Amino acid sequence: MKDSELEAFIIASRDKHTRSDDTFTNNVMDKITSIEIISPVVRMMSTNKKESFFMKLSHLPKFAIIAIAVGSLVVLSSTAYAAYKLLWEKPEVSLSQPETSASGRDEVSLLFSQCGKDEMPAKYELKKGAPIKPEQIGAVVAAQCELKAINDWAMATYAQGKDGFFGDARTHEIPMVSLARKIKTINSSSVTFAELQGYGYPEETFDISKDVRYIASGQEVDRGTFKANDIVAYVALSKTVQTPKEQCKTDACRTFGEYRGVNRIVAIVKLDKPLQDYDQRAWQSLTELSPCMGNPSEYCLGGYSGAIDVYMGNPRNSSSQSGDRSTTKQIEGTVEAIEGTIFTIKATSGAVYTIKAPKDIIREFNANKSANYNNEKIGIGSTLSIRYLEDKDTHTTTINGDMIEYISFKIEILKKGDPIKPY
Amino acid sequence: MMNENECIAAILNGDAEQYRQLVGRYQSGLIIHCENITKNRHDGEDLAQDAFIKAFENLKQFSSEKAAFSTWLYRIATNLCIDFMRRNKRKVVLTSIEERLVAVESSYEEVEMVEYVRDALKRLEPPKYASVLKAYFWEGRSYEAIAKEYSTSTNTVGTWIRRAKHQLKEKLS
Numbered sequence: 001m002k003d004s005e006l007e008a009f010i011i012a013s014r015d016k017h018t019r020s021d022d023t024f025t026n027n028v029m030d031k032i033t034s035i036e037i038i039s040p041v042v043r044m045m046s047t048n049k050k051e052s053f054f055m056k057l058s059h060l061p062k063f064a065i066i067a068i069a070v071g072s073l074v075v076l077s078s079t080a081y082a083a084y085k086l087l088w089e090k091p092e093v094s095l096s097q098p099e100t101s102a103s104g105r106d107e108v109s110l111l112f113s114q115c116g117k118d119e120m121p122a123k124y125e126l127k128k129g130a131p132i133k134p135e136q137i138g139a140v141v142a143a144q145c146e147l148k149a150i151n152d153w154a155m156a157t158y159a160q161g162k163d164g165f166f167g168d169a170r171t172h173e174i175p176m177v178s179l180a181r182k183i184k185t186i187n188s189s190s191v192t193f194a195e196l197q198g199y200g201y202p203e204e205t206f207d208i209s210k211d212v213r214y215i216a217s218g219q220e221v222d223r224g225t226f227k228a229n230d231i232v233a234y235v236a237l238s239k240t241v242q243t244p245k246e247q248c249k250t251d252a253c254r255t256f257g258e259y260r261g262v263n264r265i266v267a268i269v270k271l272d273k274p275l276q277d278y279d280q281r282a283w284q285s286l287t288e289l290s291p292c293m294g295n296p297s298e299y300c301l302g303g304y305s306g307a308i309d310v311y312m313g314n315p316r317n318s319s320s321q322s323g324d325r326s327t328t329k330q331i332e333g334t335v336e337a338i339e340g341t342i343f344t345i346k347a348t349s350g351a352v353y354t355i356k357a358p359k360d361i362i363r364e365f366n367a368n369k370s371a372n373y374n375n376e377k378i379g380i381g382s383t384l385s386i387r388y389l390e391d392k393d394t395h396t397t398t399i400n401g402d403m404i405e406y407i408s409f410k411i412e413i414l415k416k417g418d419p420i421k422p423y
Numbered sequence: 424m425m426n427e428n429e430c431i432a433a434i435l436n437g438d439a440e441q442y443r444q445l446v447g448r449y450q451s452g453l454i455i456h457c458e459n460i461t462k463n464r465h466d467g468e469d470l471a472q473d474a475f476i477k478a479f480e481n482l483k484q485f486s487s488e489k490a491a492f493s494t495w496l497y498r499i500a501t502n503l504c505i506d507f508m509r510r511n512k513r514k515v516v517l518t519s520i521e522e523r524l525v526a527v528e529s530s531y532e533e534v535e536m537v538e539y540v541r542d543a544l545k546r547l548e549p550p551k552y553a554s555v556l557k558a559y560f561w562e563g564r565s566y567e568a569i570a571k572e573y574s575t576s577t578n579t580v581g582t583w584i585r586r587a588k589h590q591l592k593e594k595l596s
Binding site: 003010016018019027028032312387 | 438
């Protein structure tokens with residue numbers, strides 16, 4: 001038995017009652033709950049119901065609706081004409097001019113978008129201290145729109161499974177779209193990407209097979225179209241294949257299987273914009289705002305926004321009271337007043353919601369948890385997010401304790417590892 | 424206590440706190456796995472932590488019908504470790520990593536063998552060997568932490584673990 005096999009068995013034999021390193025676990029849980037990450041799971045927890053295109057229109061002035069209607073006709077007709085030869089629809093976004101948001105930040109509204117299969121958020125806010133200027137927001141959003149369209153195409157084209165992560169138990173295959181890279185050299189057999197400064201990505205060289213697809217403006221083109229200094233993203237397949245035990249030739253393989261890993265580039269896509277527009281740090285400078293789940297006339301924060309858990313209620317408590325008609329809703333706003341267990345928040349529309357918490361959660365947070373989060377305390381002006389259960393057809397601005405599923409304290413983060421700052 | 428799939432379902436349903444169970448269960452193995460690849464305990468801990476966070480971020484994409492959570496988690500960690508090694512221009516021995524990965528993935532399925540190991544651990548002499556193996560492999564403690572507890576050097580802890588593994592291997596053969 002090899003050392004690696006023995007060690008694996010020792011680890012697997014771990015008794016479930018064994019104590020584990022609480023510091024490590026707490027670090028992971030803190031990072032998850034304080035969301036120094038972009039988390040689809042957490043987005044789902046505090047996420048906002050997707051607003052339809054026409055719902056978005058209802059928030060806009062009439063002249064904008066007319067402009068979009070005319071623009072859409074042009075887009076639709078040109079798409080119909082070009083669809084037979086494009087691999088994906090031309091990614092497009094149209095944004096309003098920057099304005100000052102309710103929170104005092106620079107904000108733009110999405111007027112129109114065509115960025116792959118999902119809708120984009122309704123608004124983007126520039127974070128305080130962000131490294132980009134308000135006039136750059138449009139270019140950054142447009143660049144992300146383009147990457148999203150490419151990613152959707154790559155997943156639809158190369159992912160074997162529905163989730164895009166696994167093939168089957170024996171073959172794992174993950175299509176991945178790279179960050180924007182600059183080509184250093186390219187020829188018929190290899191491509192070298194220049195070092196990506198600021199990310200720690202060194203210069204990288206990949207073999208190119210004759211099956212690699214070269215794409216520019218959504219269309220397949222010849223390799224000759226690509227040259228040094230072009231800004232591109234590549235699609236790579238990271239594939240791992242396990243030899244079935246019955247085909248093994250060694251005992252080790254028969255006992256434990258044998259894996260063979262392959263990484264290969266399957267497509268290189270020329271990008272339309274300068275490298276800095278695709279910079280992830282520029283993208284992380286923006287906070288997304290979308291209509292709140294169940295409260296579509298209010299906006300809630302999403303995307304690269306963070307939150308610290310303040311209170312986790314038990315959703316089952318209230319579901320029995322509300323019956324099958326209850327649905328999860330979300331509201332976010334700044335704290336206006338605190339009186340013991342009761343506090344009020346002002347949402348983006350100006351509506352005031354009264355929260356009747358089951359206990360003094362704000363005092364408890366400030367006394368017990370705040371020290372873990374840069375001593376930031378909840379007070380007047382703090383932004384809180386409340387997820388609660390309510391009958392689908394009812395709307396109340398008083399949220400009682402038994403309705404509350406989850407309360408979080410919104411924070412603003414520019415990059416992982418930054419000290420916690422309240423939103 | 425929930426089983427693994429119930430736990431994952433609860434997390435996806437909004438109960439993030441349940442992730443603590445999964446972190447507790449796999450942290451020691453994952454740290455050792457990353458430490459083995461990077462040859463550095465601190466890097467191993469950081470990467471294992473990143474892997475747990477990345478797994479949480481992508482939990483919606485996990486399908487228990489296609490692979491065990493441990494398989495998926497170790498794959499994520501392995502990819503992070505390989506990226507880390509490449510970023511730091513350090514040599515990556517893929518065959519050795521794959522060998523370890525295969526061993527880990529299979530070990531969680533070989534229930535009978537796991538029982539043999541548990542039994543053999545009880546029979547190690549001196550019993551301190553079993554304690555040290557458990558501290559390192561089960562509790563996820565570093566050589567430094569174990570050395571401190573036993574008031575000895577990390578080299579001695581390394582020797583104990585090597586001898587304990589040798590004895591364990593003999594008992595299992």
